[in-house]
Amino acid sequence: MTPILELDRATKAFGGVTAVDALSFVAPRGQVTGLMGPNGAGKTTVINLISGLLHVDSGRIALNGTDVSAQKPHHIGALGLARTYQNVRLISGLTALEQVVAGSFLKRDTSMLASFLHTPAARHRMRAIREKALHLLDRVGMAHSADVLAETLSYGEQRRVEIARALGADPVLLLLDEPTAGMNPAESAEIGRLTHKLRDEGLSILMVEHNMKLVVDFCDSVIVMNFGRLIARGAPTECIRDPHVQEAYFGKQRHDADGLRAVG
Amino acid sequence: MDYLSDLWATNRSTVAFAMVNSLFALSTYVVLAAGFLSFSTVVFAAVGGFVGAQLVVKGVGLPFVFGAAAGGGLLISLLVAAVFLRLNSHWMALASLALVLITRVVTLNAPALTGGVNGLGVPLALPMDWLTGVLVLTVLAFYALHHSWFGVASRVLREDPSVAACMGVDLRQIQLIAFGISGIVGGIGGAAYAMLLQFISPDTFFLGIAFTMIAATVLGGSYHWFGPVVGAVVYTALPIVMQAFLPHLLQEVANGVVLLLIMIFLPRGLIDPRAVRLRRAAPAAAGVMKIRA
Ligand SMILES: Nc1ncnc2c1ncn2[C@@H]1O[C@H](COP(=O)(O)OP(=O)(O)OP(=O)(O)O)[C@@H](O)[C@H]1O
Numbered sequence A: 001m002t003p004i005l006e007l008d009r010a011t012k013a014f015g016g017v018t019a020v021d022a023l024s025f026v027a028p029r030g031q032v033t034g035l036m037g038p039n040g041a042g043k044t045t046v047i048n049l050i051s052g053l054l055h056v057d058s059g060r061i062a063l064n065g066t067d068v069s070a071q072k073p074h075h076i077g078a079l080g081l082a083r084t085y086q087n088v089r090l091i092s093g094l095t096a097l098e099q100v101v102a103g104s105f106l107k108r109d110t111s112m113l114a115s116f117l118h119t120p121a122a123r124h125r126m127r128a129i130r131e132k133a134l135h136l137l138d139r140v141g142m143a144h145s146a147d148v149l150a151e152t153l154s155y156g157e158q159r160r161v162e163i164a165r166a167l168g169a170d171p172v173l174l175l176l177d178e179p180t181a182g183m184n185p186a187e188s189a190e191i192g193r194l195t196h197k198l199r200d201e202g203l204s205i206l207m208v209e210h211n212m213k214l215v216v217d218f219c220d221s222v223i224v225m226n227f228g229r230l231i232a233r234g235a236p237t238e239c240i241r242d243p244h245v246q247e248a249y250f251g252k253q254r255h256d257a258d259g260l261r262a263v264g
Numbered sequence B: 001m002d003y004l005s006d007l008w009a010t011n012r013s014t015v016a017f018a019m020v021n022s023l024f025a026l027s028t029y030v031v032l033a034a035g036f037l038s039f040s041t042v043v044f045a046a047v048g049g050f051v052g053a054q055l056v057v058k059g060v061g062l063p064f065v066f067g068a069a070a071g072g073g074l075l076i077s078l079l080v081a082a083v084f085l086r087l088n089s090h091w092m093a094l095a096s097l098a099l100v101l102i103t104r105v106v107t108l109n110a111p112a113l114t115g116g117v118n119g120l121g122v123p124l125a126l127p128m129d130w131l132t133g134v135l136v137l138t139v140l141a142f143y144a145l146h147h148s149w150f151g152v153a154s155r156v157l158r159e160d161p162s163v164a165a166c167m168g169v170d171l172r173q174i175q176l177i178a179f180g181i182s183g184i185v186g187g188i189g190g191a192a193y194a195m196l197l198q199f200i201s202p203d204t205f206f207l208g209i210a211f212t213m214i215a216a217t218v219l220g221g222s223y224h225w226f227g228p229v230v231g232a233v234v235y236t237a238l239p240i241v242m243q244a245f246l247p248h249l250l251q252e253v254a255n256g257v258v259l260l261l262i263m264i265f266l267p268r269g270l271i272d273p274r275a276v277r278l279r280r281a282a283p284a285a286a287g288v289m290k291i292r293a
């Protein structure tokens, strides 16, 4: 079976900075893959390259076996990719429910004309989408705020709405860019458990995460990068112990197990 | 009763202008709501105006006059969109202004179609019930659009194009539809304007009307279709109201000051659904705080 995601020597430079440098890795289907690396390592750039907001200078990115390196974001979305953003990008002026309905755009199953004419089929479909959106908000624990203007919610709540919005598109691969930033340990663990439930339903997930405990508890495997390059990959506990990773995160002098204990 | 009919007689033309300006503002709004500030409605209105005027001169019936004006506006809007959508959105306002200047030169130099410098007389006064009917239909269409997937997509697109694209929204498709609607409504508005003035010339569709459209839209608010309608009514009525209170010399200054004040204190316009929702949310939140305390 082809992997859900494959990067082959993907490279992206911004002026003099090579943010992603000949990066190759594979995200297995039906697993939660962690993407780690210190600040500025190039993780968000990788996410942007996969989703088509940026394009590789060279190399190749394949989603579900399809080369998407030169595709536009909406084509990549239609192939089954959905994502969240490091600094939460909800739409101002919309309620939580409306955000998730908008996230279901690809599943509308209605032509623009039928939607404009409000045909019975179009109205029926819209009702079904609203129900599904409410269900998704329920899954992330936000159903009680469905009709609340999303921008008035707390940061952690907004992150959860954003995950529900991404799920609205019924993706095959979900990219989460620091989904637990700004959350307390209980909320973070909740997100971890959600990723496991989604994975068990068949979704593949690539998750940028700084919280080592979360990575160890919930990622099936991890990829660690630094300065745009891959420095380790494999089982979470082993990767975190890897001297290269210790050095990247904590500097040279502490590349023993102390670093891990300090954050674990 | 006499008083009422007097009132109607004196304000009839103001009401008619407010309605035509509503059409122009709606045409400007639909493109603005898809992320572009553009003056191109002037061009669509010019096409609708001259096409409509020519057909009226030939004695064609009103349904066909409006139909042809809508079709002409649509056609030109798709041509304009094909060029404009290649531009960076920052440059579109300027490019559309350039287009307004070009349109004037073209209309001046095509006297066979436009009457050139002499303009074109329109031998038919627009019946009020027709104007009302056209505006009501247009507003209904905008209501339907607001609740359609086009409406959903354009709201997201305007706030965050990258997020919209990642959701699967084909930005170019939505923007093309927006321009098409703008063209249809602008064309219809142009024909209505021609019959309201009963005389049009290249100067009719120039900078003055461009300013009116943008001012009415921004004043009323561009986050809901009701905004441009309210904006057009206020913008049309404001000078009339000022007339009653101020000496002639101060009127224009006062108009400008009122517009500036509204834009400073209500930058999102008079009709802002987000502000309404925030206000509705505020007492609820206050209630929760009290219970906790
Ligand atoms: N649009 C851009 N233009 C120029 N430089 C950029 C751009 N985006 C990222 N960079 C640079 O590329 C490098 C990688 O940035 P990136 O945001 O991918 O890192 P990151 O691993 O996500 O970091 P963090 O943990 O802080 O989110 C950084 O040096 C950053 O300054």
Ligand SMILES: [Mg+2]
Pocket: A043, A044, A045, A086
């Ligand atoms: Mg980042």
